[in-house]
Amino acid sequence: MTTIITVTSGKGGVGKTTTSASIASGLALRGFKTAVIDFDVGLRNLDLIMGCERRVVYDFVNVIQGDANLHQALIKDKHCDNLFVLPASQTRDKDALTEEGVEKVLKELEHQGFDYVICDSPAGIEHGAVMALTFADQAIVVTNPEVSSVRDSDRILGIIQSKSRRAIEGREPVKEHLLVTRYSPKRAHEGEMLTYTDIQELLRIPLLGVIPESEAVLQASNQGIPAIHQKDTPVADAYQDAIGRFLGEQHPLRFVEYEKPGLIKRLFGGK
Amino acid sequence: MSWLSLIFGEKKSTASVAKERLQLIIAHERTCASGPEFLPELQKDLVAVISKYFPVNPDDIKVGLEKQGNYEVLEVNIVLPEGR
Numbered sequence: 001m002t003t004i005i006t007v008t009s010g011k012g013g014v015g016k017t018t019t020s021a022s023i024a025s026g027l028a029l030r031g032f033k034t035a036v037i038d039f040d041v042g043l044r045n046l047d048l049i050m051g052c053e054r055r056v057v058y059d060f061v062n063v064i065q066g067d068a069n070l071h072q073a074l075i076k077d078k079h080c081d082n083l084f085v086l087p088a089s090q091t092r093d094k095d096a097l098t099e100e101g102v103e104k105v106l107k108e109l110e111h112q113g114f115d116y117v118i119c120d121s122p123a124g125i126e127h128g129a130v131m132a133l134t135f136a137d138q139a140i141v142v143t144n145p146e147v148s149s150v151r152d153s154d155r156i157l158g159i160i161q162s163k164s165r166r167a168i169e170g171r172e173p174v175k176e177h178l179l180v181t182r183y184s185p186k187r188a189h190e191g192e193m194l195t196y197t198d199i200q201e202l203l204r205i206p207l208l209g210v211i212p213e214s215e216a217v218l219q220a221s222n223q224g225i226p227a228i229h230q231k232d233t234p235v236a237d238a239y240q241d242a243i244g245r246f247l248g249e250q251h252p253l254r255f256v257e258y259e260k261p262g263l264i265k266r267l268f269g270g271k
Numbered sequence: 272m273s274w275l276s277l278i279f280g281e282k283k284s285t286a287s288v289a290k291e292r293l294q295l296i297i298a299h300e301r302t303c304a305s306g307p308e309f310l311p312e313l314q315k316d317l318v319a320v321i322s323k324y325f326p327v328n329p330d331d332i333k334v335g336l337e338k339q340g341n342y343e344v345l346e347v348n349i350v351l352p353e354g355r
Contacts, residue, residue, distance in 0.1 A: 154300065191287065
């Protein structure tokens with residue numbers, strides 16, 4: 001059985017691709033055969049975040065249109081043996097992503113014995129975003145502690161609940177998870193930022209994790225290495241915890257409480 | 272939060288303002304999203320029933336669902352043809 005996980009948000013720039021790359025890598029590191037697909041036709045970026053941009057020969061649309069087979073288009077990840085990337089098409093029109101085509105590719109991945117397929121959704125609620133969530137078994141809704149992001153997340157939840165195959169066919173609904181990203185415990189503590197509990201109360205879906213705002217994310221994307229590989233950074237640890245919870249493990253939330261710096265720290269600086 | 276604000280009374284934090292605004296708008300948008308599922312059907316049925324008694328233009332019947340406090344208000348607006 002292949003589990004299809006859609007990483008979505010409505011709003012752009014909240015960390016969908018960063019999350020897709022890290023969740024996919026994390027699942028692969030735990031031994032699951034995983035594929036991660038970029039659904040952002042025309043604006044592909046997952047290849048850059050995964051560091052495989054120079055190895056793209058064929059893409060998702062090539063496979064859908066029969067110009068290449070899936071085996072030719074899947075790019076093997078540099079860091080994990082059982083992780084594969086399917087890049088989005090860069091040039092063709094968005095309608096090339098047909099529902100039948102997407103279904104065919106997902107079926108083929110299932111046939112090839114993949115445990116997880118991560119669908120990295122484009123921003124917005126247009127065709128590409130709907131295609132990315134149509135076949136979802138589970139959805140990770142990436143949300144920033146910021147009004148527009150929370151509202152858009154609620155919108156996208158409504159679309160999952162009405163347009164996914166599971167909803168249309170009246171099967172068990174898509175399992176939804178909230179992932180709060182770019183979180184600053186200090187600003188939340190000081191009342192300048194919505195807390196993760198505020199966001200959870202507003203969206204009313206289970207919390208998968210809280211990823212702290214961090215310089216490590218930019219460092220990771222600069223190098224084309226998913227943030228989860230940035231050893232001993234809070235971001236990598238928070239993603240590892242989130243993956244553990246996704247797989248049913250219990251992990252207390254980390255990096256969410258603000259610790260006031262002591263006198264010495266305040267005098268002599270330091271992070 | 273400083274000791275000054277403790278003495279002179281707390282100004283509402285911007286985060287709590289954000290939360291209140293989101294609570295309102297999300298609740299509103301959720302009812303809008305759940306409404307239209309049956310509203311067009313209801314509108315069609317109403318047109319059918321009313322047309323049995325006098326001619327009415329389908330566009331002259333407006334159906335809307337609104338939330339007022341704890342109540343949901345179903346608003347049906349029928350404009351009767353002139354000369355009756």
